[in-house]
Amino acid sequence: MYLDELTKDISKYLDKEVTLHGWIRNHRPQKTFGFIDFSDGTKNKHMQIVYDDKITDFDSIVKFNIGSTIEVVGTLVKSEGKGQDYEVKASKITLLGDATNEYPLQPKRHSYEYLRTIATLRPRSNVFQAVFRVRSVAAFAIHSYFQERGYVYVNTPLITANDGEGAGEMFQVTTLPIEKLNGKVDYSKDFFSKKASLTVTGQLEGETFAHAFSKIYTFGPTFRAENSHTPYHASEFWMIEPEIAFCDLDKLMDIEEDMLKYVISYVLDHCKDEMEFLDKFVEKGLIEKLTKVVNSKFTRVTHEEVINILQKADIKWEYEPKQGEDIAKEHEKYITEYFNGPVFIHTWPKDIKAFYMKQNADGKTVAAVDLEVPGSGELMGGSQREEDYGKLTRRIEELGMDVSSYDWYTDLRKYGTCVHSGFGMGFERLLLYITGMENIRDVIPYPRTPGNLEF
Amino acid sequence: MYLDELTKDISKYLDKEVTLHGWIRNHRPQKTFGFIDFSDGTKNKHMQIVYDDKITDFDSIVKFNIGSTIEVVGTLVKSEGKGQDYEVKASKITLLGDATNEYPLQPKRHSYEYLRTIATLRPRSNVFQAVFRVRSVAAFAIHSYFQERGYVYVNTPLITANDGEGAGEMFQVTTLPIEKLNGKVDYSKDFFSKKASLTVTGQLEGETFAHAFSKIYTFGPTFRAENSHTPYHASEFWMIEPEIAFCDLDKLMDIEEDMLKYVISYVLDHCKDEMEFLDKFVEKGLIEKLTKVVNSKFTRVTHEEVINILQKADIKWEYEPKQGEDIAKEHEKYITEYFNGPVFIHTWPKDIKAFYMKQNADGKTVAAVDLEVPGSGELMGGSQREEDYGKLTRRIEELGMDVSSYDWYTDLRKYGTCVHSGFGMGFERLLLYITGMENIRDVIPYPRTPGNLEF
Numbered sequence: 001m002y003l004d005e006l007t008k009d010i011s012k013y014l015d016k017e018v019t020l021h022g023w024i025r026n027h028r029p030q031k032t033f034g035f036i037d038f039s040d041g042t043k044n045k046h047m048q049i050v051y052d053d054k055i056t057d058f059d060s061i062v063k064f065n066i067g068s069t070i071e072v073v074g075t076l077v078k079s080e081g082k083g084q085d086y087e088v089k090a091s092k093i094t095l096l097g098d099a100t101n102e103y104p105l106q107p108k109r110h111s112y113e114y115l116r117t118i119a120t121l122r123p124r125s126n127v128f129q130a131v132f133r134v135r136s137v138a139a140f141a142i143h144s145y146f147q148e149r150g151y152v153y154v155n156t157p158l159i160t161a162n163d164g165e166g167a168g169e170m171f172q173v174t175t176l177p178i179e180k181l182n183g184k185v186d187y188s189k190d191f192f193s194k195k196a197s198l199t200v201t202g203q204l205e206g207e208t209f210a211h212a213f214s215k216i217y218t219f220g221p222t223f224r225a226e227n228s229h230t231p232y233h234a235s236e237f238w239m240i241e242p243e244i245a246f247c248d249l250d251k252l253m254d255i256e257e258d259m260l261k262y263v264i265s266y267v268l269d270h271c272k273d274e275m276e277f278l279d280k281f282v283e284k285g286l287i288e289k290l291t292k293v294v295n296s297k298f299t300r301v302t303h304e305e306v307i308n309i310l311q312k313a314d315i316k317w318e319y320e321p322k323q324g325e326d327i328a329k330e331h332e333k334y335i336t337e338y339f340n341g342p343v344f345i346h347t348w349p350k351d352i353k354a355f356y357m358k359q360n361a362d363g364k365t366v367a368a369v370d371l372e373v374p375g376s377g378e379l380m381g382g383s384q385r386e387e388d389y390g391k392l393t394r395r396i397e398e399l400g401m402d403v404s405s406y407d408w409y410t411d412l413r414k415y416g417t418c419v420h421s422g423f424g425m426g427f428e429r430l431l432l433y434i435t436g437m438e439n440i441r442d443v444i445p446y447p448r449t450p451g452n453l454e455f
Numbered sequence: 456m457y458l459d460e461l462t463k464d465i466s467k468y469l470d471k472e473v474t475l476h477g478w479i480r481n482h483r484p485q486k487t488f489g490f491i492d493f494s495d496g497t498k499n500k501h502m503q504i505v506y507d508d509k510i511t512d513f514d515s516i517v518k519f520n521i522g523s524t525i526e527v528v529g530t531l532v533k534s535e536g537k538g539q540d541y542e543v544k545a546s547k548i549t550l551l552g553d554a555t556n557e558y559p560l561q562p563k564r565h566s567y568e569y570l571r572t573i574a575t576l577r578p579r580s581n582v583f584q585a586v587f588r589v590r591s592v593a594a595f596a597i598h599s600y601f602q603e604r605g606y607v608y609v610n611t612p613l614i615t616a617n618d619g620e621g622a623g624e625m626f627q628v629t630t631l632p633i634e635k636l637n638g639k640v641d642y643s644k645d646f647f648s649k650k651a652s653l654t655v656t657g658q659l660e661g662e663t664f665a666h667a668f669s670k671i672y673t674f675g676p677t678f679r680a681e682n683s684h685t686p687y688h689a690s691e692f693w694m695i696e697p698e699i700a701f702c703d704l705d706k707l708m709d710i711e712e713d714m715l716k717y718v719i720s721y722v723l724d725h726c727k728d729e730m731e732f733l734d735k736f737v738e739k740g741l742i743e744k745l746t747k748v749v750n751s752k753f754t755r756v757t758h759e760e761v762i763n764i765l766q767k768a769d770i771k772w773e774y775e776p777k778q779g780e781d782i783a784k785e786h787e788k789y790i791t792e793y794f795n796g797p798v799f800i801h802t803w804p805k806d807i808k809a810f811y812m813k814q815n816a817d818g819k820t821v822a823a824v825d826l827e828v829p830g831s832g833e834l835m836g837g838s839q840r841e842e843d844y845g846k847l848t849r850r851i852e853e854l855g856m857d858v859s860s861y862d863w864y865t866d867l868r869k870y871g872t873c874v875h876s877g878f879g880m881g882f883e884r885l886l887l888y889i890t891g892m893e894n895i896r897d898v899i900p901y902p903r904t905p906g907n908l909e910f
Contacts, residue, residue: 042670
């Protein structure tokens with residue numbers, strides 16, 4: 001039996017014999033008895049196994065290594081000790097798989113840097129047991145939110161001939177024998193008979209489906225070939241990109257706020273043990289921070305207002321805030337503290353935002369919105385999309401991009417165009433916010449960053 | 456309001472004024488009135504909009520093109536016509552976005568081949584409205600099945616330095632300037648400082664997490680750079696790969712059977728309109744076929760028994776069935792017909808299966824299992840994994856593979872090894888089976904196959 005089955009209805013098994021399979025997370029053998037800190041990973045809280053010297057093979061059992069796999073037969077009883085409500089009094093403990101003395105994951109506090117070097121084992125550590133279960137539950141919360149509301153989940157392609165927003169640096173995908181090329185590349189001989197890359201966004205394809213189903217979302221991997229060595233950037237990460245027809249910028253902000261609150265509440269409800277652990281050992285006050293967000297009303301201000309606030313602030317900025325320009329990390333931090341909670345910054349200068357955003361009547365701004373959250377900065381970026389064919393194609397030309405390569409996208413505006421909006425949320429950014437972890441490498445099972453491609 | 460909100464509680468809106476936004480799927484204007492077949496894509500069934508010549512701009516409305524976007528204000532009433540229970544008597548219809556006369560998706564039966572050429576528009580057609588909603592709901596059913604049972608969802612990496620099973624052909628991923636290379640490739644200058652590829656499976660990484668959480672599943676994209684031009688092969692597709700500790704082959708078959716029945720039942724329950732449409736227009740008897748599977752007990756036979764049955768059959772085979780060898784499409788078909796339902800073929804000849812499969816005591820077979828379903832052939836492939844370090848590494852050596860490059864994987868057998876099993880299911884194969892579609896290109900939003908990389 002797995003621990004999650006056992007603990008789901010513990011009264012059913014109390015004072016009864018149970019058989020468990022799992023791993024020794026810690027082991028404190030004494031002269032005439034011993035305690036095993038046992039887990040099969042299905043619950044964050046471990047089960048204490050107690051044995052005494054009347055058990056068969058007592059002399060072998062006391063030598064069982066940490067990390068070993070065991071089968072335990074015993075009686076589930078109320079615990080008289082501190083630290084747990086229940087324990088299993090073992091009548092039989094069998095070694096199923098040894099772990100050598102060199103087992104690299106000993107029960108002590110290891111640095112995250114060290115744990116990254118033993119990436120195949122780190123999910124067995126307490127903190128990563130919590131982090132990766134939260135990752136799993138948060139992913140399901142996102143699916144649940146959109147599915148319950150009638151959104152269609154769309155798997156947009158990862159290998160692409162488009163360059164997405166024309167912004168991100170891309171990985172090339174090829175089957176050409178690159179070790180034998182000599183200055184001449186004939187892409188008609190490549191797998192797709194043309195140059196192929198890994199996508200930086202599924203938005204544009206997502207929009208085509210929003211024009212068919214009204215409410216859609218993507219949730220899949222995305223890639224950036226950027227030589228960034230920060231705690232926030234990975235080369236491979238997961239994105240959520242909803243796209244909604246008949247939805248303007250105001251309604252989009254409603255959806256973003258509602259979704260974020262739903263996902264946080266869901267994780268707090270379904271990962272109680274994990275969140276308590278993270279609150280205790282990773283970010284003090286984490287649960288309070290998240291609960292406050294769920295109960296708050298997000299502020300909505302224009303980019304122009306934000307710059308005014310920043311300029312009036314009695315602070316020596318590293319980057320001077322200026323109208324018409326982007327804001328820096330230090331500004332994001334200040335503004336969430338100023339409003340004491342999440343802040344939607346909307347109505348951005350046209351020139352620093354992407355070509356597909358809805359051009360406002362003032363000729364200077366676009367209907368874009370970034371969501372800034374306390375402690376983590378930008379969590380979502382969205383916009384109303386330009387639904388006017390003429391304005392959209394003129395903007396593409398203005399920016400010196402090739403209109404013809406976007407014809408399948410701009411044509412949406414010729415065949416039943418509509419007001420529509422969407423946003424993107426980096427899943428790992430959300431996880432950093434929810435778990436309190438500080439490095440994106442520590443919320444991804446096998447992170448990919450420049451120069452790092454292990455396992 | 457979207458149609459799914461309206462129809463969720465239709466009595467609430469009956470005889471009341473409603474405002475809808477969506478597209479004209481068909482239009483039958485008459486002299487003094489007209490009918491619009493209207494949809495916003497949130498429901499498979501369209502809404503009939505009725506208007507007469509008392510409406511403002513009647514003369515313009517009758518000219519509205521198919522594919523155009525409109526806003527409809529009107530009263531929801533019971534319909535006296537055939538084909539629908541309700542309709543909207545319009546008091547106002549406003550054109551939001553025109554579709555030109557050349558709109559490529561006219562309301563007639565187009566071939567799937569033609570629809571593939573207008574891939575950005577085909578999700579608006581009736582059949583793809585059904586297919587892609589089923590895809591979305593089936594994906595959620597899979598997540599629900601595993602999450603309800605305590606499995607941890609793991610996002611295994613897509614960019615990898617491993618060659619997976621040592622089998623599939625892989626795409627190379629690079630940021631090297633391949634147009635400027637001349638016979639020498641210095642991988643230390645590539646993005647990851649080594650040769651990188653797109654993964655063919657997340658299984659091996661999945662196993663590392665099964666040793667931490669016991670029950671895990673992956674659900675993500677996978678790639679094959681194979682030059683296959685069949686209706687069953689795509690270069691980019693989604694796979695589900697569960698991996699379960701303390702689970703042997705028998706229990707694995709239980710899980711596979713249980714999951715498949717759950718997912719099919721879920722889709723039949725949640726996509727009634729879509730499945731009725733597919734049953735009527737795509738595969739006659741589809742719902743009956745699937746209902747039968749849900750209510751059947753899957754047969755379990757060994758590979759050896761299957762070959763015996765095939766050899767006894769009074770059939771002239773294209774490929775003669777032989778002990779110790781693989782079975783062909785024609786054999787799969789025969790065997791599911793023979794047993795009149797899904798069949799688990801287990802205990803396969805070692806030499807035709809992958810290195811990581813559990814070696815049986817006979818020295819000749821491995822604990823592998825393929826699930827064959829009527830009409831579609833192989834749907835899942837799984838096995839108990841070899842948990843013995845010596846046997847596993849010897850097998851890798853026997854096959855002439857490089858043991859050292861798998862050390863992170865084989866080491867799992869040194870650090871608390873355990874009996875464990877897993878399977879892989881191609882999501883699109885499942886969708887072909889559930890929707891009755893026959894070409895994998897028609898269940899993927901933007902399919903990638905050799906020479907095809909559009910949109």
